[in-house]
Amino acid sequence: MKKKRIKSKNKDIGFISSNGLCIDGDILMSCENEHTSGSYLWFQILLTFAATLCTAFMAASFLDMDIYTHTLIYYSAVLSLVFGLIKSSQKIVRFSALGVVLLHLIYLLGRISIIKYGMFVVIDRYLARANQPNSTLGVHLNGISPVDYTYLASNFFVLLITFVALGVAAACVYRIDFPLLFIVTFPVFELGMYWGWEPSMWTVIGLFICWVTVLAMHIINHTTNKAGRKNTFAVHERKRTFYFTSEKQKACFYNVFMKYTVVLISAVLCIIMLFSAVTGFTRPESFAKYRHDISTTVANFSLADIKNAFSDYDGGFDLFGIKTVGGTNGGVLGKTAGISFNGSTALKIETPKFKNTLYLRGYVAGVYGDNSWTPLEVSEKDDTFSDDFEQGGLWVQDMDYDLIQRKYPFLTPQKINVSVLGASKKFVYAPYASLYSSDGNEGDKKMRPTTESYVKLTSTKYSLFYFDTASIVEVPESVPEYIAEETPALSVNKDRGVDSYTEFVHDKYMDVSESDELEQAYRTILSEYLGVSVYHKDEWTYEEICSAIRGYFSDNFTYTLEPGVTPKGEDFIEYFLGTQKEGYCSYFATAGAQLLRKFGYPSRYVEGYVVLSSQLGEPDGDSVYEVSVKDKCAHAWAEVFIDNAGWYPAEFTPGYNNDNPNLTEQEKDPKSVTATTKSTNSSPAATTKSDGQGGNKTVTTTKPANSSKATTTTKKADSTTSGGHGVAVISGAGKGTVSSSSNAEQNSDYDGSFGGIFITLGGLLLIGFGVVLHRDLRIKKMKSELSEGDNKKRTIAVYSYMLKYLKLIGIADSRNVTDLQLCDKLAEKCKEKEINDAAELIEQIGRIAVKAYMSNSVITDEELETALDDLTIIRNKIVLSRLSGVDLLTAKFVHCLY
Incomplete structure (x- = not known):
């Protein structure tokens, strides 16, 4: 028969060793020196x-x-x-x-x-x-x-x-x-x-x-x-x-x-x-290299590296529920009261000199809904072009570069080196007309495109070849259409997938948001900026349409970094065009992309960075310029697809026409120390267009009647450029309060601990009052216990207070012993400390207290008086006389014993 094992529980029943010896109770460890837990x-x-x-x-x-x-x-x-x-x-x-x-x-x-x-x-x-x-x-x-x-x-x-x-x-x-x-x-x-x-x-x-x-x-x-x-x-x-x-x-x-x-x-x-x-x-x-590799791996980590279930995960820095991608919001619109910059470096680039503005495209999205832009999802059925591009050794994102290279074989591409620092580690930031498929990296660090839209970043350092399209002709605004009209014709490019991709773009990037305000803006541009009531795309150039949209925004809207949030339940476009009428780049890029679609041009929403040619400064070596691209260069814009030319930026934000209103004059041109005044909203001139019948018609791209509205207000986010020392305004989402520090120097001299010190001192005074009151109550209670009641209770109180007094000078014993044994131990400790006169008093009080505790005998008045006298001697002559100043204060206000 199998014996059932009985598990013992941890109980205070003692310990039984293998030889049967039972140890029940405390084991005394003897130390040469006495150790206490007081400190x-x-x-x-x-x-x-x-x-x-x-x-x-x-x-x-x-x-x-x-x-x-x-x-x-x-x-x-x-x-x-x-x-x-x-x-x-x-x-x-x-x-x-x-x-x-x-x-x-x-x-x-x-x-x-x-x-x-x-x-x-x-x-x-x-x-x-x-x-x-x-x-x-x-x-x-x-x-x-x-x-x-x-x-x-x-x-x-x-x-x-x-x-x-x-x-x-x-x-x-x-x-x-x-x-x-x-x-x-x-x-x-x-x-x-x-x-x-x-x-x-x-x-x-x-x-x-x-x-x-x-x-x-x-x-x-x-x-x-x-x-x-x-x-x-x-x-x-x-x-x-x-x-x-x-x-x-x-x-x-x-x-x-x-x-x-x-x-x-x-x-x-x-x-x-x-x-x-x-x-x-x-x-x-x-060690530094290992630490850098670990940091880079963490920074570049994305869900797509584990599983491609989230191929269009937008990544970015997630802060309070809003992802900041490329210094903006990763396509999320109207969720924050505004944006600002801290002067951090987003990118470092090395590039030859370029003309006008260099747009570094990062996040690309083509689907608008629920107040946000998301990348277009391409199904296998819709993907009729990837194989054609792949056969030519290209990606679909290389199409712009390929067309220029074949139409202008005499042009030499430029090389740009990019180091991604503070920008999102999810996207490749590259100029338009770049050859993404040749990024200078191999293996795991090779770039990875999505089927459409942006290219995924796999290494924070990369190189790309690109064409500066502004160098093709003298009129930069006509670049996309100029490229489209150049030979070879589109039919020659069928083997590269251009035809199928063009059909795909016209099918997928033409959806327009259902918005009454968007329709009203479209009608206003037709009537007041194009001078027609019915629009026919073949009668207008892209640049004329783009100029008219820019004029509409410049005359009727204000650029600001703090537009406020879009109210809950409101459509972003509807609220911006109809009620808000102010915003930053994401606002104008969103409305501009939708308006381009209304005018028959496929368009998308883009976030990235813009670099002015004036920011290049002095070249490094063989005409190579190194630029630290700050967060102030973060920007959002629309991009338009021109048949037989590809995707190109379409700028609609007031103040960004080859400029950046968020930069100081020194930041715009490091070579120049003297700041110059620039017009950020030069009104487009009127253009003349043939009407096809031998005559001319005038197209007004400005709105003289409302020219007073064409002012651009920029709210500087970087307060370090103001140099002011006035009232500090603490602004929130929609409302602000003014701090009481009208003189900034006063705050700089105000130590942050002063207020806390005053509060603490006031609290200590209040606590001090409570301590004094507490002592008075305890003293009254002690006097009451020693002077009132029957002799037994008063004797027991004498014994209790004797132990408390002796504890003040370290004469105590916490072991579980009888009262007489305790008195003997205390008497021995007194003798060890050469307090011989206390030993007899302790033993005498102990005997009287045991009589009061353990018997029915009556405690006589003489016995009580003896105990009280002995307590007084112990208190005054033995204990208090041996206490230092701090110990006396502790005995008085903490233990409340005198």
């Missing part, structure tokens, strides 16, 4: 302060700005202290700490607006240093003087330190938990190390010491808890090991262990640093 809490608080302070200063070091040092030190110290003292065994201390925490939370709530904008500043500066695009968040900083950035950021750090201190205290004080400490502090470390930034060395060393110290205690504590025993020590039979299971006994051990660990780790780090300094050892360069 353990203070070491935990010190550890919390060190970890919090190192984390705060490390985070500040990763920002390209100054943070008030006093703010970091003060709040790290105060919050570490109050969060730690909540664990105190004294109720009044816990109450005071909770009071300070409550006042601190009230202080934070009162400054929530400033903290919010401080968060915007911190994220903006972080993204700027990382060269990451930030077009949805920086708009909140419009109108705020850069002088105030330090003040705002320091206020945000108060909130950051609050969360960090709370998490660290939970890991170091409330429980010994290394994973929690690591989770709270390591992300700050990684935020900088991800980009290769080196934090202050002392913060790294300090944080490392805190990690190792808590980890060492965590391992011991974890092993102890596994013992499963509740008495002071537990014996593990198989491992033949003793374990601490009493919190107080562990605290005594940790009190020594923590000091030892800190000293040991500090010594090891000092030896390592000394070794490095003496030998000159430095980190191998391969």
Whole structure:
């Protein structure tokens, strides 16, 4: 018969060894020196302060700005202290700490607006240093003087330190938990190390010491808890090991262990640093390469690399639910109040000189719906052209380049080198008429086109050949049609897939949004800018149509970076054309693409970057120019398909006609220091067109009656160019508030910790009043217990207060013994400390107290008076006379014993 195994439960029934010996109760560990747990809490608080302070200063070091040092030190110290003292065994201390925490939370709530904008500043500066695009968040900083950035950021750090201190205290004080400490502090470390930034060395060393110290205690504590025993020590039979299971006994051990660990780790780090300094050892360069490769892999990661189920995933930097692609919104329209720029570098390009504006196409989308542009999905049935292009060794995106190369064999293509930095790592950014299929990379780094629209980025560095189409003729506006009219004719290109792709484009890129306002805009352009009521496409050139649309936008709409959000339930195009009448590039590109379709031209929506020829500066070597393309160059535009020429940009945003209103004059032309005034909205001249009957008809492409509307207002997002020190305006989505800092210098001198110090001091005064009131109540209670009631209760009270008084000078014993045994132990400790006159008093009070506790005998008045006299002697002559000034204050206001 199989015996059933009975699992024993962990109960306080003792431990039975293999020889049958039962150990029931506490095992006394004898130490040569007496160890206490009194200072353990203070070491935990010190550890919390060190970890919090190192984390705060490390985070500040990763920002390209100054943070008030006093703010970091003060709040790290105060919050570490109050969060730690909540664990105190004294109720009044816990109450005071909770009071300070409550006042601190009230202080934070009162400054929530400033903290919010401080968060915007911190994220903006972080993204700027990382060269990451930030077009949805920086708009909140419009109108705020850069002088105030330090003040705002320091206020945000108060909130950051609050969360960090709370998490660290939970890991170091409330429980010994290394994973929690690591989770709270390591992300700050990684935020900088991800980009290769080196934090202050002392913060790294300090944080490392805190990690190792808590980890060492965590391992011991974890092993102890596994013992499963509740008495002071537990014996593990198989491992033949003793374990601490009493919190107080562990605290005594940790009190020594923590000091030892800190000293040991500090010594090891000092030896390592000394070794490095003496030998000159430095980190191998391969480490930097590995870190760069990991960062690049993470940055280039997309769902398409795992599975092609999301072939048109638009990628980009996802911030608060809005993806910022190429500095704009990845086809998402009307979701943000505006865009702004932080001066970060999106791309670096090397190129020969080009004429006019270089459009670097990135995100391409052809389907409008639900207030967004998405790429066109091409089914196998619709794809009648890819095979034809592939047979010619081309991609469909190479068609523009191929047509120019065959029509103008004497032209020499130019080469552009591109490094993608802050821009989205999903798209290839390339000029029009580029040869995408020859990108200079091989293997996994080779570019990957979608069937249609954009080309996927697989390497952040690539090279492309392209034609500067502006060099073909002297009139850049006629380039697409000029190319289309040149030989060879379209019929010659059938083997390259041009015919089938042209049919595909006319079939898929002509859908027009159902909008009454769009129809009204179309009718207005016909009547007031073309001078006709009925449109016939063959009677007009593309440039005439494009010029008329530009004139309509210039005369009736305003360019701004802060148009506000599109109301919920409203169609973006309908609201923009009918009500809003102001916006930035995405707005005009969207409406322009739809209007081109109304006029019979296939069109799409594009996001990328534009570079002015004036930005080239001085050439590098053999007429090669290196340009840092900033986030201010981010742009959206429409592109039009011209039969037998391909896709070309169609610019409708006011102020962008071979210009960029977001750039300063110095940024537009680095060679020129003196800023010049440029007209961003020159009205197109009237053109004359043959009417086909021997006469001429005049086509008006301007609107003289409304010429006063043709003003372009640009709201600068980069407040650093204003140079002003006036009122700081904190603008939000749709409304703004003016801060009280009319003088920016006042904010720069205002230390972010002052307000908190005042609040804390006020709270401490309030708590002080509560402490005094609490002491008075406790003293009255003590006097009442000692002077009122029957003799037994008063005698028991005398014994209780005697123990409290003796504990003040370290004479106590927490073991579970009888009262007489306890008195004997206390008397022995008094003799050890050479307090001989106290031993007899303790034993005498103990005997009277046991009589009161354990018998029905009556406590006489003489016995009570003896006990009271002995307590007075112990209180005044033995205890209080031996306390220092701090101990006296503690005895008076914390323990409330005199």
